[in-house]
Amino acid sequence: MKTRNNSLWLTIEQIVPWLVLAILLTYSYAKFFRHSYGFRVEVPTGLVMAVFEPQSEPTLKENDRIIQVGSVLLKDFRSDLGMPFFEGYKPGDNVPIKIERGGQTINISWKYPNFSRAEFFDQLNSEWFIAYFFWLAGVLTILLVRPKDESWLLMSLFNFLTATWVISGSGLSAYHIWYSAVVLRVALWLCVPVYLHLHWVFPRPLGKLPPLLVWIVYGVAVCFAAAQGLRLLPGGLYSLAFLIAVGGSLILLLIHMWRQPSIRRDFRLPLIVLMLAVAPGLVWVIVGNIIAVPFWYGSVGLLSLSLLPLTYLYIAFRRRLGTLEMRVNRFFTIYLFVILLGIIFLPFIAFLNQAVEFPGEALTISGISALLTAVAFIWGYSPFERLIDHRILGIPLTSKRLLETYSAHITTSLSLPDLIRVLQEEVFPSLLIRQFAFLQYDQGSLNVLSTFGLGEESLPKKQDLPDLIAQSSLYRSPDLLTGDQSYSWIRLILPLKLGDQLIGFWLLGRRDPDDLYSQQERPILSSLANLTAIALSNILQTQRLKSMYETNIKRYEQEKLRVAHDLHDSILNEMAALLIGGDAPVLPANFQQAYDALTERLREIVNDLRPPMLGFGLKLALEDFAENLMERKPDSVEIVADIQADGEWRYPDAVENNLYRIVQEACENSLRYAHAKRIMILGRLSEKEINIRVDDDGIGLNPEISLKPNDLLSNKHFGLVGMLERASLIGTEISINSKPNEGTQIQSIWKSKESI
Secondary structure, three states, rough: OOOOOHHHHHHHOHHHOOOOHHHHHHHHHHHHOOOOOOEEOOOOOEEEEEEEEOOOOOOOOOOEEEEEEEEEEEEHHHHHHOOOOOOOOOOOOOOOOOOOOEEEEEEEEEEOOOOOOHHHHHOOHHHHHHHHHHHHHHHHHHOOOOOOOOOHHHHHHHHHHHHHHHHHHHOOHHHHHHHHHHHHHHHHHHHHHHHHHHHHHHHOOOOOOOHHHHHHHHHHHHHHHHHHHOOOOOOHHHHHHHHHHHHHHHHHHHHHHOOOOOHHHHHHHHHHHHHHHHHHHHHHHHHOOOOOOOHHOOOOOOOHHHHHHHHHHHHHHHOOOOHHHHHHHHHHHHHHHHHHHHHHHHHHHHHHHOOOOOOOOOHHHHHHHHHHHHHHHHHHHHHHHHHHHHHHOOOOOOOOHHHHHHHHHHHHOOOOOHHHHHHHHHHHHHHHHOOEEEEEEEOOEEEEEEEOOOHHHHHOOOEEEEEEEEOOOOOHHHHHOOOOOOOOOOOEEEEEEEEEEEEEEEEEEEEOOOOOOOOOOOOHHHHHHHHHHHHHHHHHHHHHHHHHHHHHHHHHHHHHHHHHHHHHHHHHHHHHHHHHHHOOOOOOHHHHHHHHHHHHHHHHHHHHHOOOOHOOOOHHHHHHHHHHHHHOOOOOEEEEEEEOOOOOOOOOHHHHHHHHHHHHHHHHHHHHHHOOEEEEEEEOOOOOEEEEEEEEEEOOOOOOOOOOOHHHHHHHHHHHHHHHHHHHOOOOOOOOEEEEOOOOOEEEEEEEEEHH
16 A cells, blocks of 8 residues: 555654543543542442442441432433532542442441542552553554554554543443543444454455445444534443444454465464463453452453553564564563463462461462472473464574574485475575575576575576676665566575585565565575575585486496397307307317306306396396396205285386396395395385385394495495495485394385375
């Protein structure tokens, strides 16, 4: 909405806060110093609820029913909002009062008392002070919320009008003190259009309201307020205004949550606050029915309600608080924690106060309370703060631990998807960043690695690279940008550099609450960008090395295939030709035996270089491998192969070849180093998954040896390293479990990308 600067805005900003404060102070004075009647009465019924100034008989008692005070009949008093309760009397005068007690009418003389401490504390234990919190919320709206638009105006009026009817209705209006009953009714009628209008546009407008309709609703409400002020309407009609204002606001909020699902998270905080605000009062009622509780416990229960207006302001303008949002978050967290402690500890303290009686009990109970509070803050506040941040405010990581946490995360982010996940799910949400792009700079081109809240058309192109470099680390204020500027969504451009080498960019856009990236926060963001640059560089280098290794493996396999073909098609064929040639020389008798052994060994080498059965599938290849291995060691080892398959499935060549080599290496290790007597090759093959396990009963691995690749290399376990590398190439999970003298189990699980 466009901001405005007219007389109404200036009146709201410069006059209304002081006017409302004057009303609050006036009625606060009246409540405590002009309300000294010596008793409390339920005006609609005339029933005496409490007597604070016992006087000589005959006197007022609880449960008496007042009929007349002086010349004022109770029925006339109820119908005339301007009639005072003790009309024409001052403290020290004797006032004739007609009461009904036990079905009989009695006339008594009541001495109009001066200030009474008991009555003062009774008045103190009410909701009057909440009006000041609504006034404070209105002042904060005027001072802090920008821009000064329609929402700003409505929220200001909402708080000031609410403060007015709360203070005038906090026990004063029932006795018609200083026309408080009239002020209450006028304020409530004025609340009707303001409440409904505010909740139409809060937190986002439900639609465009016809200006004529707005003027009509406001005009009707002003007319009703004027008629109520002139006492032309029934005195009880104001309850209809209250019902329309509050009930209509609740209905509009439910419509917002139904039609705008994205705002539902914003309503978690007011719901939590509402529950905690009401809870102390409920606990007070429950505990009060069991044991006698001090009068101040009710005030503590009401104190929790004071958070409601500030919570409402926070939810309405959270996006506009700028750098204050984090401080306000901490305020709410501490306040909620204190209220929660009050709900838990105050009944316990009230019980101790009732049950324990000994000299110094007050000091002892105070010490216990202080100790419990300290322990609760030491051990309970941090988990509570994390819970509120994560579940209620939507902040996965606290800013003060962001660098430390991110540093720990990126050290374990071994792939680009892992790094992007940490950024998208933890880092940027913790900073309340709602738009960002993560770009890689590679030899003059820009590659998009990750985006959030943006379309492809919003991203810079190769030709925009000079502008990105020129504006790096500069804050692009939304107040200085227009929609026709290039990439006006970008607020901050952070280069990702490794030394002097540029390897990418962070483009940061919309951010709650007001797109502000403060001067104090930019160094933190730059540090995060530098950490990301290091992590990205390591990941890219790892990917290059992995790609080179994979290329070498493929070249190695191709070379083995070529050698196998040469041995099979050339050497073996030529050797066969030696024996069948017609001019073959006469050879020694043992030559045939040596020839056969050499031929058999060459065939084994050819089979190892390129298993021919792999052409018919992994299942047959593994079964053939187990059979050949058994033939090589017929007496020294038992080899069992149990490969289950629910179909004649074929997998990518690289998958079948590497899994075969992993099984081959595992069996060779069992034979050479573990001195196994029994080897089992177990497998289950399905369309989307391969699960193969090699078990042996050998001597196992040294428990002091780490299974990390670097540690295995340093201990010259090259075969195990080779298995891990092959598994990594095809995305296979491999686990190695071994205990000394209890054998070794190596399991490989491969899943197709479609099934993940």
